[in-house]
Amino acid sequence: MTKVAVLGAGSWGTALSLVLADNGHDVSLWTHRQEQAEIINSTHKNEKYLNVMIPKEIRAYHNLKDALQQVTVIVLVVPTKAIREVCKNLDAVLEQNVTIIHASKGIEPESLKRVSQMISEEMNGYKDKDIVVLSGPSHAEEVAQRQPTTVTVSSMNERNAQLAQDLFINKAFRVYTSTDIIGIELGGALKNIIALGAGISDGLGYGDNAKAALITRGLAEIARLGTSLGANPLTFLGLPGVGDLIVTCTSVHSRNWRAGNLLGKGNKLDDVLDQMGMVVEGVRTTKAAYQFAKKQNIEMPITLGIYEILFNDKEPKQVVEQLMNRNKREEMDDLARLLSSMYSQ
Numbered sequence: 001m002t003k004v005a006v007l008g009a010g011s012w013g014t015a016l017s018l019v020l021a022d023n024g025h026d027v028s029l030w031t032h033r034q035e036q037a038e039i040i041n042s043t044h045k046n047e048k049y050l051n052v053m054i055p056k057e058i059r060a061y062h063n064l065k066d067a068l069q070q071v072t073v074i075v076l077v078v079p080t081k082a083i084r085e086v087c088k089n090l091d092a093v094l095e096q097n098v099t100i101i102h103a104s105k106g107i108e109p110e111s112l113k114r115v116s117q118m119i120s121e122e123m124n125g126y127k128d129k130d131i132v133v134l135s136g137p138s139h140a141e142e143v144a145q146r147q148p149t150t151v152t153v154s155s156m157n158e159r160n161a162q163l164a165q166d167l168f169i170n171k172a173f174r175v176y177t178s179t180d181i182i183g184i185e186l187g188g189a190l191k192n193i194i195a196l197g198a199g200i201s202d203g204l205g206y207g208d209n210a211k212a213a214l215i216t217r218g219l220a221e222i223a224r225l226g227t228s229l230g231a232n233p234l235t236f237l238g239l240p241g242v243g244d245l246i247v248t249c250t251s252v253h254s255r256n257w258r259a260g261n262l263l264g265k266g267n268k269l270d271d272v273l274d275q276m277g278m279v280v281e282g283v284r285t286t287k288a289a290y291q292f293a294k295k296q297n298i299e300m301p302i303t304l305g306i307y308e309i310l311f312n313d314k315e316p317k318q319v320v321e322q323l324m325n326r327n328k329r330e331e332m333d334d335l336a337r338l339l340s341s342m343y344s345q
């Protein structure tokens with residue numbers, strides 16, 4: 001049995017706490033809202049985020065120091081925009097050495113930093129090579145129902161990745177390892193941009209052909225940006241790449257798909273985000289990827305179109321027209337370039 005603190009009591013933090021409790025670990029679930037901690041402890045529910053009973057062994061905390069008592073593992077599951085703030089607070093009160101696993105899917109606009117990089121910048125004594133990421137096609141709603149789910153954990157420190165694998169793996173939650181943390185983090189973050197696009201496409205009333213095109217050409221964009229930042233292109237063919245892309249672009253559970261769907265139906269971004277009430281990571285990630293692609297001259301036409309819908313009020317139909325009328329090209333250009341760059345390394 002391991003003593004684990006899960007920081008972030010939203011949908012995913014709650015679902016991951018259930019997996020850990022199922023595996024017999026001692027779980028504290030920290031929330032930044034006192035009232036939410038009290039509700040979880042008295043009702044054993046967290047209804048705003050997940051419709052499931054929470055076993056009474058999982059105790060919710062509002063005081064961070066109390067949540068951290070004797071833990072040897074921390075699972076960080078707050079929205080990417082809160083990572084730095086939570087890590088600063090954590091650094092101020094954490095007294096013991098722990099293994100840090102994060103499960104957030106985003107990147108930081110301006111810096112294009114991945115979550116493991118942000119964590120190590122805010123936490124004294126932790127290097128980004130020691131942080132573990134957990135990512136893959138895994139909607140909290142299905143994990144909470146113990147439906148079969150597969151994810152990948154990755155760290156440059158293989159021992160830490162194996163520790164995370166052993167901590168989470170069970171008969172409903174299969175965990176693979178990988179050493180390509182760059183690819184795993186970028187795959188998980190960038191698929192949210194394409195999921196917004198898939199939702200927009202469905203909202204406009206387009207069918208499966210359009211969605212398959214978005215998924216496939218979206219994957220090419222993810223691989224282009226990812227490899228320019230040092231990811232292994234093959235990672236994008238795995239669970240945290242194409243796997244997560246499929247689940248997020250096709251599931252009604254996806255907040256990114258749902259937000260895109262509302263945009264495609266003509267709603268404005270601010271109204272959509274108000275309605276969602278949960279994090280839609282793809283919005284910030286679109287900004288980050290757009291800025292980077294522009295600076296580095298990386299071709300990302302879908303990302304550019306989604307940026308224009310989100311931030312420049314461009315009509316979704318106009319963006320579709322723009323995408324369909326680009327210059328003619330050969331489909332496999334990208335793949336050939338990526339593979340040859342891989343083999344020349």
Ligand SMILES: NC(=O)C1=CN([C@@H]2O[C@H](COP(=O)(O)OP(=O)(O)OC[C@H]3O[C@@H](n4cnc5c(N)ncnc54)[C@H](OP(=O)(O)O)[C@@H]3O)[C@@H](O)[C@H]2O)C=CC1
Pocket residue numbers: 008009010011012013031032033049077078079080082085086103104105106138139140141277278279281
């Ligand atoms: N839901 C899912 O199925 C999956 C989610 N993820 C990723 O996990 C991360 C978290 O997502 P998820 O749990 O779904 O998000 P939710 O929107 O469901 O919950 C986010 C939680 O974080 C809390 N929070 C927000 N800001 C802060 C802050 N500054 N300090 C502390 N807590 C804060 C929210 O509190 P408040 O109530 O105040 O808003 C809420 O409890 C995201 O990066 C997401 O992409 C990954 C895989 C699956």
Ligand SMILES: O=C(CO)COP(=O)(O)O
Pocket residue numbers: 105136137138139140192195244247248253254255256257279280281
């Ligand atoms: O990452 C997810 C599933 O793997 C969750 O996606 P959403 O944030 O779009 O709900």
